[in-house]
Amino acid sequence: MPQDGPGQEIDISQLTGLMVKGDEMAYRTFYEFYFNRLLRYLLVVTGGRDEAAREAIQQTMLRVVRHIRVFNSEPTFWSWLTVLARSSLVDEERKRSRYFAFLDRFFVKQQIEQDIGGGNPDHHLHDLLKRNLQLLPSHERELIERKYLQTGSVKEIACELQISEKAIESRLVRIRKKLREAVLEQLRDEL
Amino acid sequence: MNSDPHRLLDEILEEAAPPEFRNAVLEQTLRRVRRRRVVRQVQRGVAVIVLLAALPLVIWRTFFFQIRDTHSPIPKFAAVSFRSLTPCVLVETKPGGVETVASSVGTVVIVETATIKDAPKEITDEELLALVARRPAVLVRQSPHQAELLFLNAEDQNGFPVQ
Numbered sequence: 001m002p003q004d005g006p007g008q009e010i011d012i013s014q015l016t017g018l019m020v021k022g023d024e025m026a027y028r029t030f031y032e033f034y035f036n037r038l039l040r041y042l043l044v045v046t047g048g049r050d051e052a053a054r055e056a057i058q059q060t061m062l063r064v065v066r067h068i069r070v071f072n073s074e075p076t077f078w079s080w081l082t083v084l085a086r087s088s089l090v091d092e093e094r095k096r097s098r099y100f101a102f103l104d105r106f107f108v109k110q111q112i113e114q115d116i117g118g119g120n121p122d123h124h125l126h127d128l129l130k131r132n133l134q135l136l137p138s139h140e141r142e143l144i145e146r147k148y149l150q151t152g153s154v155k156e157i158a159c160e161l162q163i164s165e166k167a168i169e170s171r172l173v174r175i176r177k178k179l180r181e182a183v184l185e186q187l188r189d190e191l
Numbered sequence: 192m193n194s195d196p197h198r199l200l201d202e203i204l205e206e207a208a209p210p211e212f213r214n215a216v217l218e219q220t221l222r223r224v225r226r227r228r229v230v231r232q233v234q235r236g237v238a239v240i241v242l243l244a245a246l247p248l249v250i251w252r253t254f255f256f257q258i259r260d261t262h263s264p265i266p267k268f269a270a271v272s273f274r275s276l277t278p279c280v281l282v283e284t285k286p287g288g289v290e291t292v293a294s295s296v297g298t299v300v301i302v303e304t305a306t307i308k309d310a311p312k313e314i315t316d317e318e319l320l321a322l323v324a325r326r327p328a329v330l331v332r333q334s335p336h337q338a339e340l341l342f343l344n345a346e347d348q349n350g351f352p353v354q
Binding site: 022024027028031035036037039040043050053054057058061062064065066122125126129144148176177179180183184 | 205206213220221224
């Protein structure tokens with residue numbers, strides 16, 4: 001079962017079967033479940049270059065439409081998606097005439113993926129996130145933990161801290177931006 | 192991150208793919224899906240049309256040629272094998288070897304019988320002996336209906352004028 005999506009489980013063979021038939025709802029479901037996961041994967045593979053990741057994910061989605069077939073297991077489907085994502089990325093880099101440079105980075109990246117264990121980009125991203133959470137000032141880390149780890153609502157947090165909800169929201173935006181820049185920066189440094 | 196391990200990460204990385212970009216990608220994907228669906232429908236339609244167009248031809252060819260074949264006395268093909276024959280089993284013909292006998296209408300003669308005016312008259316023994324009176328002859332009667340005339344002179348057996 002996919003890890004993303006709106007909290008329900010999906011039947012991969014049924015989903016891919018409907019996608020083969022050109023069912024739009026099936027594509028929307030696929031998008032909900034896999035867009036973020038593919039984006040995370042591509043961000044890791046591109047070394048935090050979000051522009052390259054965006055272009056690659058566009059191409060990946062189009063390739064999914066062109067080559068979709070029925071899959072019976074989720075790991076196989078995900079593996080197929082990553083192949084499409086990587087080939088889309090290579091093609092995009094080739095268009096930019098940076099193909100060979102990219103290949104060098106890609107192979108270095110593969111080595112990094114092996115080093116980070118199992119080559120799972122999500123795990124690597126979570127590790128980076130945890131590391132950067134520890135580097136945050138304590139009040140910012142506490143706010144993030146309340147919101148995302150203890151799953152408190154903005155209203156509850158605002159009541160506890162006696163601050164307006166709007167102020168909490170803007171703080172969260174600022175902290176997320178800081179974390180994003182730190183994570184992407186570290187991904188770039190790895191290549 | 193016990194309840195939703197990807198939520199924070201997704202929100203942090205949201206700027207890498209802002210909502211407008213996500214919607215644009217989704218719309219682009221769906222447009223491609225619709226286009227492929229239309230192309231597939233058109234392909235299917237063309238296939239059906241081709242099939243419908245070809246079906247009468249196939250039926251015509253199948254049935255028409257089958258009926259013709261059943262009425263044809265000549266087989267479509269036959270395997271013929273050859274082997275050389277020894278001279279003793281060969282029969283040769285040549286012209287003129289057999290004489291032709293032709294019959295014609297004129298060879299048959301129709302004979303009609305009619306009553307003769309002066310029919311031959313049966314003569315008695317005396318009248319017979321009278322005819323050969325000048326020749327020595329004996330009439331030997333062997334039975335009531337059979338008799339033999341014997342000439343004593345051998346030269347009379349070749350015939351002589353009768354008076």
